[in-house]
Amino acid sequence: MSTRLASGGRLIDRHTTRTFTFNGKRLSGHDGDTLASALLANGQTLMGRSFKYHRPRGVVASGAEEPNALMGIGEGGRFEPNQRATTTEIFDGLTAKTQNHWPSLDFDVGAVNAMVPRLLPAGFYYKTFMFPRPFWKHVFEPVIRKSAGLGAAPKDRDADRYEHFYAHVDLLVAGGGIAGLQAALRAGQAGLRVLLVEQTAHWGGRAPVDGVEIGGKPAEEWINDTLQALEGMENVCIRTRSMASGVYDHGYALVYERLTDHAPEMGGPRHRLWRVRAGQIITATGAIERPLSFAGNDIPGVMLASALRDYVVNWGISPGDRTVIVTNNDDAYRTALVLHEAGLAVPAIVDARPSATGDLPQAAREAGIRVLTGTGIAEVKGRKSVTGVVLCAQAGEGAATDEIACEAVAMSGGWSPVVHLWSHCGGKLIWDAERSHFRPDAARAPTGHDGKPFVITAGAASGAETAGDVLADAKTAAGAAADALGRSLPDLDAAGTNDPHEEPMAPVWIMPQGAGPAKRMKMWLDYQNDVKVSDVRLAAQEGYESVEHTKRYTTLGMATDQGKLSNINGLATLAGALNAEIPAVGTTTFRPPYTPISMGAIAGEARDATFQPLRRTPIHDYHEDQGAYMEPVGHWRRPYTYPKTGESHAESVHREVLATRNSLGLLDASTLGKILVKGPDAGKFLDMLYTNMMSTLKPGKCRYGLMCNENGFLMDDGVVARLDEDTFLVHTTSGGAEHTHAHMEDWLQCEWWDWKVHTVNITEQFAQIAVVGPNARKLLEKMGGDMDLSAEALPFMGWAEGRIGGFDARVFRISFSGELSYEIAIPASQGRAFWDAALEAGGTWDITPYGTEALHIMRAEKGFIMIGDETDGTVIPQDLGLNWAISKKKEDYMGKRAQARSHMTDPTRWKLVGLETTDGSTLPDGAYCIAAGTNANNQRNVQGRVTSTYHSPTLGRGIAMGLVLNGPDRMGDIVEFNKVDGGTVAAKIVDPVFFDKDGEKQNV
Amino acid sequence: MRRYSAFAIAREAARYHQGWERAWASPEPKRAYDVIIVGAGGHGLATAFYLGKNFGITNVAVIEKGWLGGGNTGRNTTIIRSNYLQDPSAAIYEKARSLYETMSQDLNYNVMFSPRGVLMLAQTEHEVRGYTRTAHANALQGVKTEFVGPERVKEIVPIINIDGPRYPVLGALWQARAGTARHDAVAWGYARACSDMGMDIIQKCEVTGVNTENGAVTGVETTRGTIGCKKLGVVVAGHSSVLAEMAGFRLPMESVALQALVSEPIKPCMDCVVMANTVHGYMSQSDKGEMVIGGGTDGYNNYTQRGSFHHIEETVRALVETFPMISRLKMLRQWGGIVDVTGDRSPIISKAPVEGMFFNCGWGTGGFKAIPGSGWGFAELMARGYSPLTAEFGLNRFREGRFIDESVAAGVAH
Secondary structure, rough: EEEOOOOOOOEEEEEEEEEEOOOOOEEEEOOOEEEHHHHOOOOOOOOOOOOOOOOOOOOOOOOOOOOOOOEOOOOOHHHHHEEEHOOEEEOEEEEEEOOOOOOOOOOHHHHHHHHOOOHHHOHHHHHOOOOOOOHHHHHHHHHHHHHHOOOOOOOOOOOOOEEEEEEEEEEEEEEEEEHHHHHHHHHHHOOOOOOEEOOOOOEOOOOOOOOOOOEEEEEEHHHHHHHHHOOOOOEEEEEEEEEEEEEHHHHHHEEEEEEOOOOHOOOOOOOOEEHHHHHHHHEOOOOOEOOOOOOOOOOOOOEEEEHHHHHHHHHHHEOOOOOEEEOOOOEEEEEEHHHHOOEEEEOOEEEOOOOOOOHHHHHHHOOOOOOEEEEEEEEEEEOEEEEEEEEEEEEEEEEEEEEEEOOEEEEEEHHHHHHHHHHHOOHHHHOOOOOOOEOOHHHHOOOOOOOOEEEEEEEHHOOOOOOHHHHHHHHHHHHHHHHHHOOOOOOOOOOHHHHHOOOOOOOOOOOOOOOOOHHHHHOOOOOOOOOHHHHHHHHHHHHOOOHHHHHHHHHHOHHHHHHHHHHHHHHHHHHHHHHHHHHHOEEEOOOOOOEEEEHHHHOOOHHHHHHHEEEEEHHHHHHHHHHOEEEEEEOEEEEEEEEOOOOOHHHHHHHHHHHHHOOOOOEOOOOEEEEEEEEOOOHHHHHHEEEOOOOOOOOOEEEEEEEEEOOOOEEEEEEEEEEEEEEEEEEEOOOOOHHHHHHHHHHHHOOOOOOOOEEEHHHHHEEEEEEEEHHHHHHHHHHHHOOOOOEEEEEOOOOEEEEOOOOOEEEOOOOOOOOOOOEEEHHHHHHHHHHHHHHHHHHOOOOOOOOOHHHHHHHHOOOOOOOOOOOOOOOOOHHHHHHHHOOOOOOOOOOOOOOHOOOOOOOOEEEEEEEEEEEOOOOOOOOEEEEEEEOOOOOOEEEEEEEEEEEEEOOOOEEEEEEEEOHHOOOOOOOOEEEOOOEEEEEEEEOOOOOOOOOOOOOO | OOOOOHHHHHHHHHOOOOOOOOOOOOOOOOOOEEEEOOOOOOHHHHHHHHHHHHHOOOEEEOOOOOOOOOOHOOOOOEEEEOOOHHHHHHHHHHEEEEHHHHHHHHOOOOOOOOOEEEEEEOOOOHHHHHHHHHHHHHHHHHHOOOEHHHHHHHHHOOOOOOOOOOOOOOOEEOOOOEEEHHHHHHHHHHHHHHHHHHEEEEEOOOOOEEEOOOOOOEEEEEEOOEEEEEEEEEEOOHHHHHHHHHHHOOOEEEEEEEEEEEEEOOOOOOOOOOEEOOOOEEEEEEEOOEEEEEEEEEEEEEEOOOOOOOHHHHHHHHHHOOOOHHHHHHEEEEEEEEEEEEEEOOOOOOOOOEEEEEEEEEEOOOOOHHHHHHHHHHHHHHHHHOOOOHHHHHOOOHHOOOOOOOOOOOOOOO
C-alpha cells in the first residue's frame, strides 16, 4: 500500500491541511498535492476502471500523459468528467468521483468483460452483433454505449465563465522546464517580446527531481535565479498553469490557462484561451517516458519509473515498501536511488540489457541494490494491486527464473520527445535509431507565410537527454529564434552540469522477446482503451497494416491521452508484426489540442445573450417595451407583430394590416440595407450589378432593381436612389446587406479594380421609418417642416431632402404595401425621437405600428416578390414575370450570359402565378403542385410549388403565390397541392396581384 | 471468405485468434482489368462492390494512393440522412440510406448503422418555412420526415436548450430513420467483400497519368507501373481535378478544408443527431461516448487537411449555446479533411469527355451518407451507360444551368 513518507516532498507544504472527498470519503492532503499524490498518500492506489474491460486501474504517470486516473470533479454546475488526477491540484472542498464502474470502484459488475477478454479482441464488434438486424439499434448498441463512455455527462448549466486573451509576441516558449527557462532568458536578454508558458503550477520540469546541478548549484537554485531574472524583464511575460495546446498556420498558437481550477474561491473566469500570434515558437515540451510491454503491466502499482520518482521526490510518497525497477536504460536507476535514499526497499533492478555499466547502475550497485541484467518480467502478480513479479530471461519465452514479492513496479522503456506542437502544423519527424524515438527533423520544420520555419524545438523535445545537452540545445534554439527575428543574442556560455555518464538504452518492445500469444494478451499498450500487444498483432494479421488502419481497428491511441504513452510502443509492435522498420510504418497524425481543453474556454464569453452580436435599430427598445414578438433576421431582431393583451399573433397581424390599409401604419424599416456607391464609374458599376439600367436614373429619382449572381439567379432586390451625379444610395434586403456589400467589393477588388467607385455600408447610420396608409401624407403634413410632399412635388418613385417636424429627413416615395407610403431616413441618433413624434401626431388617425408579418402579407396581396420566398437561389427574374426589369439595351450585366443557357431559357420553367384555394382556405406553406405519375426514381411527379401563402385580412381569404409549370398560360385552371399528411388541396391559378391591380392606392 | 459471427469469434478465441484471415488481400497489380476504379474510399469501394454484385463485373482493380478509407470516408462525422429537398438528391440519398439499413448483413461486416434519427433545427421563421417545404417535398419523394414543434424536439433530445435568448428553437425537421454508422467499417466492409469477389485492392499506388487512344481510355500510369483497363472510374474527391487534368479536361470544382472535432467520451446523453444551421454546428454521440461535432468550411482553397481555428471556435460556440452542458466537456481532438465542392454543391456523377472514363466526385461536405447509393448508381452508369439515380448529376448540367442546389430552402447544403 502506498503512504506518505515522514519527510520530503519538495512541492508540498506539510504545514497545511486540505480536505477533500473521494467517492464520498473524506481525505486530506497538503497544499501542493495533486489529487493523485494525495490519494497515494492516503493509500488509495485503485483510481479508475478501463474503458473496455473495466479493469482496475491505478495511476501510472504523474502528469498530462496519465491515461488511467480520470475522475469526475466537482458537483452541479461545476461538475466535470474525465479530469486527470495527476494534473488536478487539491483544494478544500474538492469532490472527486471515480468513473466507469457499477456499482462501485472496488466491485464493478462490468469487469465481467475482463473475465472473457479472449472473446473481445480488437474489432470484435465488427464481426458480430449483426443478427437479427433490429437488435443492433435496440439491444446491442444501447448495451455497448452504456458500457462505453467514461465519465458521466454534466447535467447542469456551467456555473463558470471563460474568456479569451490576445497576445502578439516575438517568441512563444512552450514549456517551463530548464530548456524553456533557458530559451526565454536568452531571448529576453536580447530584448525580444517573449511569452513563456508552463502547463503545471511549477517551474523547472524534471531537473530538480533528477538531482541536476547547474553551474555548481542545485537545479532549484538556478531555476529560481532564472525566474527572478525573467520577472524583472518588461518584455517577458511568464505564466504557469498555461498549456500551449495547438500550433496553427502562420505562427498562430493557442494557450490554455487554467485560472481557478485549483482555487475556485478566487472567482473570475475559470479558463482563459490565449490566441497568440508569434513570430517564432520554441517548443520546450520535454519528453515522456514509455512503458514496457510485459504481462500484467496494467495492474495498479505498476508505474512509469519517472512518475514514481516524482511521487517520492515531489510529494513525499512511498509507493509501497518494495519496488521492483524494470528498465532498458540507465535513467530508471535514478528511481532506484531515490527510493533507496528514502529508506524504501528496491529488491531488484531488472534490466533487459545484457549489461549495465553506466555511472547510475554503478551507484545502484554501490548502494547494495541487486541489478539483474538480461532479465525481464514474465508476469506481474496481483489483481487490484501488485503483489509481486515473476522474472525470466529477456531473450527467452518467459519461463520463470525467480519470483519477487513487491507492492510496486517502476518501468522504463526509454523516452519519447513531445513532438505534438512541432507536428500540428506540418513539422516532420525523423527516427533516431540510437535512442529509439521519433524526434523533430529540424530540416523539415513547419513553415509560415514566407516559407521559412517558425517552430524550433529545445531540450528534451529535440531529443536531448542529459541536462547539459538540454541547456545547450535551448541556447541554440534561442539563437535560432533570434536570428529568424533579425536579432542577435549576447554570447554567453551555458552553465555546466553534473551529468553522470549514461550508457545507451536498448530498444525493448516486448518482454520477454519471445513471449507467446497468451502473454501478449496480457501486455497493455493503451491502458485506457484496453489495447494490447495481441490486438495490434491481430490487426496486422488481418490486413489492417497501415498505421492508421491499426489505430482505428484497435482504437490504439484514441483515448483521452491520445496515445502519449502508447503510440511508439504500438508502432513498434506493428512494425514487428509486419517485419518492417519502425520509420517505414510511420506515425499517425498529431492533432491539436495537446491535452483536451474545455469547450467553455473555446466558446469564451460568447454565450446566452452575447452569443452573437445583437444589432439594434434606433427603435429597438420601443419594440421590446411594447412586448413585440421578435424574430431574428440576420443579427437583427425585428418585430414580427405587436400583440395587444389577449391577442394571438394571427389576430394582431390581422389588426395591423387592416389599420394600415384603412388609415395609417408605421414600420421600422431601419434594418433595410443602405449602401452608398460613389464615384465617376458608379453608374457603370451599378449597370453591371443590376439587371436594369441604373446609369440613366436622374438625381431625385428612385428605381427598383434586381441583382443576380454570375449564375443568373436572383440574389437581392431593392430601390436605388440617385443622390447626385456621382452618388447612388442602394437599398438592399435586411438580410442581404452585408452579403451584397461584400459582393460589390469582391467585384471591385478582384475584377474591376480600375473602376473609380467607392462603396460604404451606411445601414446603421440611418433609421428608416415607413409611414404607410391613406393618411400617410396627412400625418407628415401635420408634423410640419419645410417639405412639399404633395403628389406633384414628390411623385411616386421620387425622393427629396428636407425637414419634417424638426428632423432632418430624406423622404423616399416608395411602397412595398401598395399604399400611399413614404420611407423616411432620419439620422440614427434621431430615429427614436422621430418615431415617437410620428406616433404622437398619428393618434388622430389611430396610427398602428406593424411588424414583418403584416409587411409580408401586404406585399403578397400586391403580388410583390420577396427575396427568400419567391426566390431561393434557383429562380431567375424571368421566372417571376420581371422581364420588365431586365434591360434589353445593356451589353452586359451580371448573370446575363448565364440566363442565356439552355435550361434558363427552357419554356417549361415554372413561372410565378397567384393561387386561390377553391374553399378560401390558406394553402400550406411549402406545398408542391402535383402532376400525374411518378419519375424514374419512383418519386411523385410535380409541376410547381407554393412560394408564399397567407390569410389575407384585406380579402378575407387565403392567397398564395407560387411557381407553376406554364402557369401564366393556365389562368383559371384548378391544380392540386399536397399536404404532409398525404391529402391534397385544390387551388385555382390566378393573377398574382390580388389587390388594387391598377395601383390606385399608391399613386395618390 | 470466412464468415464473421459470434461463433467464429468463440472458435478463434480458443486459439488466441491466430486463425483470422486477412480482411482483404494485398495483391500485385495485374497488367489489365476490365474496370479500374481510382480511389479506395467509400464511394470507390462501393462502386466496385455493386459492379460485382449487380452486374457480375469482377475483373476489377481499386487502386489507392494511400491507405483505403483514408480520405473523407475516415474523417467525416458519420451522419446518414436523406431529407433532401430536390428530387435527384432525395433519390440517391434515400437509396443510400435504405442500403445502409442492411449493409451489415449484406457485407457480413458490422458497420453499426444506427437509425437514431436526425433533427434539423429551425431557429428562424425563414427556416421554419424552408423545412416545411422540405417536408412537403419528402412526402412526395417517399422519404419519411416530419416537421416537429419545439416541445417534441426537447423530448427527443433532452440536453438541448430550446429557449436560447438569441435563437430559440421554433421546430425541427425530423427524420427518424436517419442516423449514423461507423465510417471506417463501411470502407473496410466493402473492401473485404470486393476482395472476396476476386477484385484487387491495391493500396499505395498513385495514378500519375491517364492513357488514351483515339479519345478513349486505355489504362493508367501508376507508381507501380502501367495498368490497362476498358473502363476507368475516378472517385478521388478533392483530387478529381488533378486526374481530370491528366485526361486533358477541367472540372468545375474547388477544394476546401472542412473541420470536425470530438469531445472526451462520456456516458450516453444524446440519442440522435442534431444539426443547427442558423448557428452553424452539428453534433451526435458516438458509440464510444464522444460528442462528434462538425463545423464549417474554410473560406479559401487548400489541400492541407487542417483548417483555421476560428471555425472551431464558431462551431463550439454554436453548440455550447445549443447544448449548454457541453461547456464542461473537453475537446479531445480536432482534424480536417479536404472536400470537393462544385458550383451547386451537388455531386458530379458523370461520363467524362474521354470515352470509357467516368467521374464520381463533388460530394462536398456530405458524401459519407451517400456512399452505398453513389456506388449503386455509379456502378450502373459504368456498366450500362445510364442510371436513373445519377442521370441528373451529369457534368453537362453546368453548361445548361440545370443546377441541383440544396442550399435553397433553409440554407442547408449537405
